[in-house]
Amino acid sequence: MDWAVNLEQVRFSYANKAAIRGITSQLRSGCIYSIIGENGAGKTTLIKLLLGRLSPASGQISVLGHEPGATEVKNDVGAMLQVGALPNNVRVIEFIKLFQSYYNAPMSWQGALQLAELERQKLTFFGELSGGEKQRLLFCLALIGNPKLVFLDEPTLGMDVHMRRRLWARIVQLKQKGTTVILTTHNLHEVESVADEVLILRAGEVVAQGTPSQLKENLQRSELRFLSDYEEEKIRALLPSFTVHKEGNQVYIATDDVPQVISLLHQHNVVMKELSVSPLSLTQTFMDITRGELP
Numbered sequence: 001m002d003w004a005v006n007l008e009q010v011r012f013s014y015a016n017k018a019a020i021r022g023i024t025s026q027l028r029s030g031c032i033y034s035i036i037g038e039n040g041a042g043k044t045t046l047i048k049l050l051l052g053r054l055s056p057a058s059g060q061i062s063v064l065g066h067e068p069g070a071t072e073v074k075n076d077v078g079a080m081l082q083v084g085a086l087p088n089n090v091r092v093i094e095f096i097k098l099f100q101s102y103y104n105a106p107m108s109w110q111g112a113l114q115l116a117e118l119e120r121q122k123l124t125f126f127g128e129l130s131g132g133e134k135q136r137l138l139f140c141l142a143l144i145g146n147p148k149l150v151f152l153d154e155p156t157l158g159m160d161v162h163m164r165r166r167l168w169a170r171i172v173q174l175k176q177k178g179t180t181v182i183l184t185t186h187n188l189h190e191v192e193s194v195a196d197e198v199l200i201l202r203a204g205e206v207v208a209q210g211t212p213s214q215l216k217e218n219l220q221r222s223e224l225r226f227l228s229d230y231e232e233e234k235i236r237a238l239l240p241s242f243t244v245h246k247e248g249n250q251v252y253i254a255t256d257d258v259p260q261v262i263s264l265l266h267q268h269n270v271v272m273k274e275l276s277v278s279p280l281s282l283t284q285t286f287m288d289i290t291r292g293e294l295p
């Protein structure tokens with residue numbers, strides 16, 4: 001098998017705080033992987049380890065067959081930087097030319113500007129771009145060297161809905177060219193249709209890895225939805241063994257026993273409007289897998 005990334009029993013701690021706790025995982029070449037997890041789960045730390053910016057305390061990591069950050073792979077790896085990492089007083093075109101110079105066979109500056117959709121902002125200073133435009137430039141800088149493997153950290157942050165769609169379409173095109181994409185996101189809805197595999201990280205461990213449908217099927221649960229004025233905490237108290245969450249008046253419950261949940265809610269006179277049952281969404285799967293006390 002052609003692995004882009006291979007992790008074996010990888011551990012990492014900041015001072016005395018364990019952030020990555022024994023991760024073993026393989027990621028295939030030419031696929032899109034999404035690392036998801038709650039705040040502080042270890043996503044950024046894992047990516048820093050894969051980029052060679054941090055070294056594991058123990059375990060083995062191989063990226064494109066070499067140690068992370070090795071000279072042999074630098075030309076083949078791209079990474080999306082955080083907005084704060086770039087100075088504000090540099091122009092778009094200057095960044096593009098600078099990043100081109102890091103690689104052996106970069107894309108043309110015209111191609112890069114087109115990819116970023118920033119042709120008209122070519123001479124604009126980074127600090128004068130909108131949040132979405134900055135993200136587009138960072139996306140294009142990650143890809144400017146035509147990498148075989150690219151890391152994208154929250155790539156759609158600050159983008160409007162049209163731009164997000166175009167960006168996901170571009171990510172799928174990258175995969176079609178054979179590029180491996182590893183991304184982090186909190187937007188599970190978007191990633192569900194794009195990612196070949198999802199890794200769910202929890203307190204520094206991979207608690208689940210698989211295709212979105214495998215993860216959902218393994219749980220064999222359905223999602224019960226209804227509208228209710230009943231408080232989320234009260235519904236939780238009635239259903240302690242199910243995952244409950246509420247957005248506005250919409251209640252979502254992940255359950256393997258729909259009749260039991262409905263009957264319990266009826267018994268307690270919870271009025272359920274517009275009741276529906278559907279297969280579990282990735283968001284609910286994620287909440288179901290990561291609920292409960294942290295170790």
Ligand SMILES: Nc1ncnc2c1ncn2[C@@H]1O[C@H](COP(=O)(O)OP(=O)(O)OP(=O)(O)O)[C@@H](O)[C@H]1O
Nearest residue numbers: 014015017019037038039040041042043044045046
């Ligand atoms: N520089 C640091 N020094 C000490 N602890 C850190 C440092 N960076 C991260 N941590 C801790 O390591 C753990 C993992 O953090 P990490 O940033 O990898 O999580 P994350 O999943 O990327 O979170 P988020 O979704 O909030 O970005 C957290 O408990 C965090 O507090």
